[in-house]
Amino acid sequence: MTNGWTKREIRDLTGKVAIVTGGNSGIGYETSLALAENYATVVLAVRNINKGLEAVDKIKKEFPNADIHVMKLDLNELESVREFAEEFRKKFRSLSILINNAGVLMPPRKETKDGFESQFGINYLGHFALTGLLLDLIIKTPDSRVISIGSISAHNIKPEFKEFLGAKKKTNTRKCYAQSKLACMYFAKELQYHFRARNIDSMSIACHPGIAQTYIFGKGSRKLKTRLTRASLKVIGQSAEAAAYPILYAATExxxxxxxxxxxxxxxxxxxxxxxxxxxxxxxxxNVSNNLWVLSEKLTGVTYKF
Ligand SMILES: NC(=O)c1ccc[n+]([C@@H]2O[C@H](COP(=O)([O-])OP(=O)(O)OC[C@H]3O[C@@H](n4cnc5c(N)ncnc54)[C@H](OP(=O)(O)O)[C@@H]3O)[C@@H](O)[C@H]2O)c1
Incomplete structure (x- = not known):
């Protein structure tokens, strides 16, 4: 139990560099705001630079001295992930907190630029590639952490990753979302296993935000929009700020x-x-987790060098 932990308990993060993917919106925005408020250097890794700049303005209105940056990252395209990692490396020498937050839920578009089912590609494979491409920086930064975002939808389901990886197959998009989130959760555990096996003091932690009324529901298919109305989400769920607490707790405690x-x-x-x-x-x-790791390296072309 955490005795009612809130963002007020976040320690001073001066000197820590954090990346938040999808930091312009919803839970990622609230996470970025709280990290910046506690003096971390925060990079919003976003697919739309203008949206990122708008988020920076909002954060700076609350905290004029926030050290906050925007960089382009489109997880829909592995080339963009590579470009982001290269640019990040030119600008920063360390990486204390990587928050693999960006995500899509039942989007109309079906495949990523590299031909993966889009939820699997964006929510999971893009983050797998990003983490692998930044691994040396993560490992050399003391007390560094990689945070992966799961979901209640991935609880009590069996892993069927292979089945959902093939973009050309007819897939159920709701199930695919759940499998993509389960893959993120498996990834977190597998990465921690690799760290521990090599006595690396970096940490990998998974978390889930519960349910929060964010834009993710509005961007989904029409069926989803009518089913989960904004009003009902507000009643059953929590604010995006509260939904960011598990991430912030994992990243800073x-x-x-x-x-x-x-x-x-x-x-x-x-x-x-x-x-x-x-x-x-x-x-x-x-063994499923291990197989997923091997397959992910093959599909993304990113080999983890510990
Ligand atoms: N809200 C919930 O109840 C809930 C529940 C369980 C898990 N989650 C997880 O929480 C995370 C944050 O979601 P949210 O609820 O805060 O939704 P959100 O407000 O829609 O935020 C999602 C973020 O991901 C970004 N994104 C989407 N596709 C991208 C791409 N190809 N490349 C880079 N960024 C991309 C979005 O950018 P744009 O603004 O440009 O679209 C946005 O910044 C997701 O991983 C989601 O699966 C949410």
Missing amino acids: YSMRGGEYIGPDGRKGIKGFPTELEILNEQFVE
């Missing part, structure tokens, strides 16, 4: 050891204060 799964402590995990959850350990299948 001293008590983290690596390998945890953090989520809201309320009923069914929909809302509440961040706490450590057992469910990922219970549903984790080690």
Whole structure:
């Protein structure tokens, strides 16, 4: 239990460089705001630079001294991920916090530029590539952390990654979203395993935000828009700010050891204060996770060099 942890408890992050993918909107925005408020240098890694600049303006209105940057990253395209990593490397010498937050839910578009089913490609494979391309910086930065975002939709389901990876196959988009989020959760555990096996002191932690009324629901297919109305989300869910707490807790709390799964402590995990959850350990299948890693390296062309 975390005794009602909120962002007020975030420590001074002076000197820490953080990347938040999708930091212009929703949970990513609230995460970026809180990190900047606590003196981290924050890079908003966004697909739309103008939206990123608007977010910077908003953050600077609240915290004029915020050290905040915008850089282009389109997870829909592996080339863009490579360009981002290269540019980041030119500008920064360390990376303390990588928050792999950006995501899409049941989008109308089906394939990424590289031909992957789009949810699997953007939510998971793009972040797998990004982390691998920045790995040396992460490893050489003391107390660095990689945070992956899961979802309640991935709880109590079986991994069927291979089935959902093929873009050409007829896939159920709702199931595909859940599998893409489960892949992010598996990735977090597998990365932590690699760190620990090599005595690397970087940490990999998974978390989920519960349910929050953000733009992600409005960008989905028409069916999703009518089903999950903004009003009902507001009633059952929590604010984007509160939904960012599990991420912020995982990214900043001293008590983290690596390998945890953090989520809201309320009923069914929909809302509440961040706490450590057992469910990922219970549903984790080690050899499946290992196979996913090998396949992801092959599909993205990014080999992890520890
Ligand atoms: N909201 C929830 O209830 C909920 C529940 C479980 C998990 N999550 C997870 O929480 C994370 C944040 O979602 P959110 O609710 O805050 O939704 P959101 O407001 O729609 O934010 C998603 C962010 O991802 C960015 N993004 C989408 N496609 C991208 C791409 N190809 N390249 C780079 N960035 C891209 C979006 O950019 P644009 O602004 O340009 O579209 C936006 O900044 C996601 O991983 C989501 O799966 C959310």
